[in-house]
Amino acid sequence: MGYAAVKGGLEAVLAAEDLVRRLRVTDGSRWLEDDQLGGRLRLAVDRVQGEGGLWAPELAAAAIRQAEGDLIEAAQLVRSYRSTLPRLGYTPPVDADEIRVARRVVPAYRTPPGPQLLGRTLDYTGRLIDFSSEAAQRAAVRSNGPTAAVTGQNGDAQHPRRLLHLLRERDLLVERGDHSDPDPFDITRRPVTVPAPRSARLAVLALGETGALVNLWYQGIRGPNAYAHELTLGEVRTGTLPVRVTHPRTGRPVTVGRVGVTEIESIDDIRDGDPARFDAGYGLVLGHNERKAIAMAALDVAIERDRGRTPLEQSVLQTCDGLDASGFLEHLKLPHYVTFRSMIERKEAVRAAGERA
Amino acid sequence: MTAAIEDLLGPAAPYSWGFLDEQSKREIRRAILTAVAVPGYQVPFGSREMPVARGWGSGGLQVTLAIAGEADVVKVIDQGDDAGVNAVNLRRLIASTTGVATTTDAREATIVQTRHRVPEGPMRAGQVLVLQVPVPEPLRAVERGEAEQRQLHAEGDYARMWVSLYEDLVRHGVITCTTGYPCLVGGRYVIATSPIPRWDCPKLHQSEHLSVFGAGREKRIYAIPPHTDVEPLTFEDVPFEVERTPGAACVLCGAVEAYLVEVPGRGWVCSDTDWCARRRRAS
Numbered sequence: 001m002g003y004a005a006v007k008g009g010l011e012a013v014l015a016a017e018d019l020v021r022r023l024r025v026t027d028g029s030r031w032l033e034d035d036q037l038g039g040r041l042r043l044a045v046d047r048v049q050g051e052g053g054l055w056a057p058e059l060a061a062a063a064i065r066q067a068e069g070d071l072i073e074a075a076q077l078v079r080s081y082r083s084t085l086p087r088l089g090y091t092p093p094v095d096a097d098e099i100r101v102a103r104r105v106v107p108a109y110r111t112p113p114g115p116q117l118l119g120r121t122l123d124y125t126g127r128l129i130d131f132s133s134e135a136a137q138r139a140a141v142r143s144n145g146p147t148a149a150v151t152g153q154n155g156d157a158q159h160p161r162r163l164l165h166l167l168r169e170r171d172l173l174v175e176r177g178d179h180s181d182p183d184p185f186d187i188t189r190r191p192v193t194v195p196a197p198r199s200a201r202l203a204v205l206a207l208g209e210t211g212a213l214v215n216l217w218y219q220g221i222r223g224p225n226a227y228a229h230e231l232t233l234g235e236v237r238t239g240t241l242p243v244r245v246t247h248p249r250t251g252r253p254v255t256v257g258r259v260g261v262t263e264i265e266s267i268d269d270i271r272d273g274d275p276a277r278f279d280a281g282y283g284l285v286l287g288h289n290e291r292k293a294i295a296m297a298a299l300d301v302a303i304e305r306d307r308g309r310t311p312l313e314q315s316v317l318q319t320c321d322g323l324d325a326s327g328f329l330e331h332l333k334l335p336h337y338v339t340f341r342s343m344i345e346r347k348e349a350v351r352a353a354g355e356r357a
Numbered sequence: 358m359t360a361a362i363e364d365l366l367g368p369a370a371p372y373s374w375g376f377l378d379e380q381s382k383r384e385i386r387r388a389i390l391t392a393v394a395v396p397g398y399q400v401p402f403g404s405r406e407m408p409v410a411r412g413w414g415s416g417g418l419q420v421t422l423a424i425a426g427e428a429d430v431v432k433v434i435d436q437g438d439d440a441g442v443n444a445v446n447l448r449r450l451i452a453s454t455t456g457v458a459t460t461t462d463a464r465e466a467t468i469v470q471t472r473h474r475v476p477e478g479p480m481r482a483g484q485v486l487v488l489q490v491p492v493p494e495p496l497r498a499v500e501r502g503e504a505e506q507r508q509l510h511a512e513g514d515y516a517r518m519w520v521s522l523y524e525d526l527v528r529h530g531v532i533t534c535t536t537g538y539p540c541l542v543g544g545r546y547v548i549a550t551s552p553i554p555r556w557d558c559p560k561l562h563q564s565e566h567l568s569v570f571g572a573g574r575e576k577r578i579y580a581i582p583p584h585t586d587v588e589p590l591t592f593e594d595v596p597f598e599v600e601r602t603p604g605a606a607c608v609l610c611g612a613v614e615a616y617l618v619e620v621p622g623r624g625w626v627c628s629d630t631d632w633c634a635r636r637r638r639a640s
Contacts, residue, residue, distance in 0.1 A: 009440030010449075076410060083405035086378040189384070189403040191576035194503055314503055324574050327411030328491070334413065334443050338436040338473040338628050341618045342535040342554045345600040353530025 024068055037061035046260065046287025047071055051322050052078030053188070053207045055243075055259040055286055072209070072326045079323060087189065092253050094241050096263060096284065100158050101239040108232050108267060114160020119238065120288075163234040164265055164280055174270060174277040176304070194314045201303060201317060205296040206285050209322025213295035216316050220302055225310065231298055234280065235265040238288050260287050266297040270305065279304065375422040376454040381405055385423035385578070389569055392580035397542030399493050399510070404576040414447050414472060416571030417489035420578065421451055421470045424485065424569075430458045432466035437474040437616065437628035444472070461631045473536070475557035477615050477629035480566035482583060488551040490572040493579065495539045495549040515547050515590075522590060531598070532591065541588045542581055555589070556599040556616040562587040610636040 038045050038061050048060040052075040060078055067073035103119025106112035118124070130137065167173040178198060185192070185200035187207070192200045205213065220227050241261050244253040264283035273279070281301030283293035299316050306312045319325060375382060381403075388402035407415040425431060433448040435441030439461040447470060452459050460466050463476040470487040480486060496506045499517040509515070518539060525532050537552035540561070550558055551570060561568055561581050568581040581587055589597040606613045608624040610633045617625040627633035 009438070009442055009445040013442055013445045076406070079406035080408040083381065083407065084372055084376060084378055086380055186403075188405075191401040191403060193401065193507070311502065314501075318503070323406060324411045327413060327415075328574055329412075330410060331412035331491070334472075335436050335438075335441055336473075337618050338554060338616070339536045339552050341628075342556075342600050344619075345602065346531070346533050346535050348602075349531045349598070350529045350533060357530055 024066075032065050034058050034061040034065075037064055043288060044069075044071060047210060047289055047292075048074045048078060050286040050289050050292065051075040051207065051209055052082065053286070054078050054082045072322050076323050076327070082188075089245070090186075092244055092246060093184075094244065096241065097159065097162065099237055099239045099241050099261065099263060100258075101160065101237050103236075103238040104160060105236045106163050106234065107236070108163055108234050112160075112163055113166060162265070163267075167234075167267070167278060167280075172276075172278055174274050174279050176279065192317055194317060195308055196313070196317060198300075198304075201313070202282065202284070202296075202300060204317050205283070205299060205320065208292070208296070208320035209325070210289060210292040210295075212320045212322055212325065213292055213299065216320060217295040217298045217302075220298075227302065227305075231266045231268040231281070231301065233264060233294065233297075234267045235263065236290060236294070237263040238290070239263075261285065262287065262289050262293040264290070264293040264297040266294070266301060268301045268305070273305075372454060374455060375425060376408065376450070377405060377419070377422055382423040385419050388578045389420065389424065389580065392569065392578050393567065393582050395546075396582055396585050397546030397548045397579060399546075399548075399572075399577040399579045401576055402578050404573045407573065408450060409446065411574040412491060413443060414470070414489040415573030416575075416578070417470050417472070417487045417573075418447060418450065418571075419573055420487045420569050420571040421468055422455065424487075425451065425455050425457050425468060427455075427457065429467045430460050430465055432460050432463060432469045432631075433471070434469070434474060434476070434629075434631075435472040436618075437471075437477070437632075438630045440630065441472075462635075463631055473552055473554075474616065474628060475553055475560045475568075477627065477632035478635075479560075480564065482565040484566040486566055486568045488553070488568060488570045490549070490551050490570045490577075491574070492537070492552075493549055493570065493572040493575050493577040495537075495547050510546060513545065515541075518547060518590065523592070526592070526595060532595065538597075539590045541586075541590060543585050544588075546579075547590065548579060548581075554600055554616055555597070558587065558589050558597075559599070607633060609633055610640070612636060 038057050041064070044064055045057055045060045048064055048071055049055055049057065052060060056078070059081065060074065063074035063077040064071065067077060101117060103121060104115060104117045106116060164173060181197040181199055185197050185203060187200055187203045192204055219225070239261065240258040242255045243257045243259055244255050246252070247254045262285050266281040266283070267278045268281060270277065270279045279301055281297040283297030283300065285293045285296060303313045303316060385402060388400045392398065392400045404416065405419060407418050409415055409418060421431065431448070431451055433439065433444045433451065435444035438444065448459055451457065463469060463478055463480070466484065468485045468487060469476060470489070472489045475486065494506055496509055496518065499521050500506050500509060522532055525534070536554050537549050538555045538558055539547050540550050540558055542548050550561065563584055563586065564581070565583055567583055570579045591597045600616065602617070605617050605625045607615060607617055607627045609626055612627055612633065615627045615629065615632070618628045619625055
């Protein structure tokens with residue numbers, strides 16, 4: 001018996017697969033190395049890690065190369081690999097204040113506690129395509145030398161105080177700590193149903209597709225059910241956080257590595273709540289991806305404010321996953337002739353019933 | 358001492374037997390057991406990302422990989438066809454990650470994974486039919502809210518479903534529901550029958566085999582155990598209708614009592630290619 005010999009389908013599939021591999025591998029240009037992808041397309045690698053839900057820069061780079069730059073496909077490769085890894089345990093929680101910031105801006109204040117550290121960003125640079133050659137670009141960088149870092153120095157530059165602390169001290173922030181939800185909801189092990197605990201919501205958003213989250217947020221601004229809220233960002237941070245495991249012998253936490261993160265705190269009004277205080281939304285995603293983290297923080301607070309009055313929570317939590325949406329969309333390419341035959345039969349049945357009547 | 362860790366890890370293999378790690382397989386098996394114990398109830402499970410895209414059989418694949426053992430023989434069909442592109446892809450994945458034997462002969466298989474069809478011939482006791490499910494929720498057309506859907510199932514409140522069937526009938530003269538026809542399982546839960554044609558629904562009723570439905574994207578598993586009532590929802594005076602086209606017969610094997618699909622300009626053929634080929638060999 002063994003491997004079923006199925007004519008036609010298998011041959012066609014093998015030929016298609018071969019065509020992809022052959023054209024990808026034999027392209028006339030040089031092979032893209034992992035370090036090139038990580039070094040030169042770092043934001044793509046970060047995005048794949050965030051949407052793939054796994055911090056593994058080399059794996060994400062390899063996935064992007066194999067997927068020919070299709071980032072959703074690369075995230076699919078990473079996430080399906082993640083499914084094979086046994087869940088041996090959970091890391092103890094890390095205080096986000098331990099972040100070692102590489103970039104930090106506080107739009108809410110001119111001079112916040114801690115620095116305004118622009119870091120590695122193009123936010124304030126004209127979007128002009130640089131037509132100069134690689135050699136010229138390298139020469140320009142060499143001859144200019146590094147620009148000295150400019151920070152409004154104010155306290156510990158690497159571990160600045162959070163703006164929310166300031167608001168809390170002035171009693172301007174509503175307390176949203178939820179003690180009924182002590183352990184984070186593990187969305188890789190349990191399906192999320194709405195209404196979902198906040199930790200599940202944050203986990204789903206953190207794994208969501210960047211474009212989907214941006215769109216879901218923008219729906220709230222210009223969509224038919226817009227709740228048109230402009231929020232203020234309290235913190236925009238990128239940097240690294242330590243990952244710790246509990247040492248099996250000593251029982252003490254041991255730092256085993258660091259992951260790159262983008263963290264956002266958004267400040268918003270509380271509609272029909274406490275008008276004398278603000279509410280805060282939270283966004284934290286793997287890698288450097290500010291767009292996604294801001295959308296996450298905005299949607300977090302939007303869902304909180306909505307309190308199940310509209311289908312917002314279901315729409316966000318059940319539609320923001322890029323792999324779910326793309327996979328289901330693309331499955332429409334699969335054969336559907338069994339179902340279509342049934343559909344035609346019913347059309348004819350409706351017609352026959354009409355003629356009888 | 359340092360070498361011991363390497364020894365514990367064993368030889369480096371990029372993927373384990375059956376792709377999923379053992380804990381995941383166990384979890385999926387538990388969900389299947391719950392599904393068998395409560396026929397028709399959609400059991401939520403922590404669906405894993407699989408090496409196929411969501412919507413391409415990731416739920417069925419998880420079920421098959423979680424239950425397959427070394428002695429199993431697996432058949433995979435899409436639209437009833439072993440050579441369908443998705444069937445080919447899934448069969449290769451199942452075979453290459455487990456090493457189980459595969460077959461196209463439904464009689465030899467212990468597990469049949471399928472998209473959109475139930476094999477034409479009768480299945481026997483001990484066989485498992487694994488159905489790939491895109492949309493597991495039969496109430497979605499009448500209720501969009503997930504919390505509300507769960508409540509309606511819990512209360513066995515299918516009134517809106519009945520009303521929608523009635524309105525359909527009044528408006529169109531027939532019930533226009535095509536594939537994935539809603540069926541009441543064990544007199545308790547209404548299920549979405551994958552999207553198999555209505556033709557296949559009677560094969561699930563009081564069957565000898567176990568049917569397990571896997572919806573990977575929507576993270577639900579449900580089942581119809583052997584010898585369980587499966588009744589398509591319809592009214593006393595409106596008989597349940599399966600797909601039939603007057604005069605249609607398979608141009609290859611001559612079958613009339615089979616689910617036939619049209620080849621424009623050439624007539625009709627059986628959608629179950631294995632069953633059709635066996636009939637031709639026998640005649």
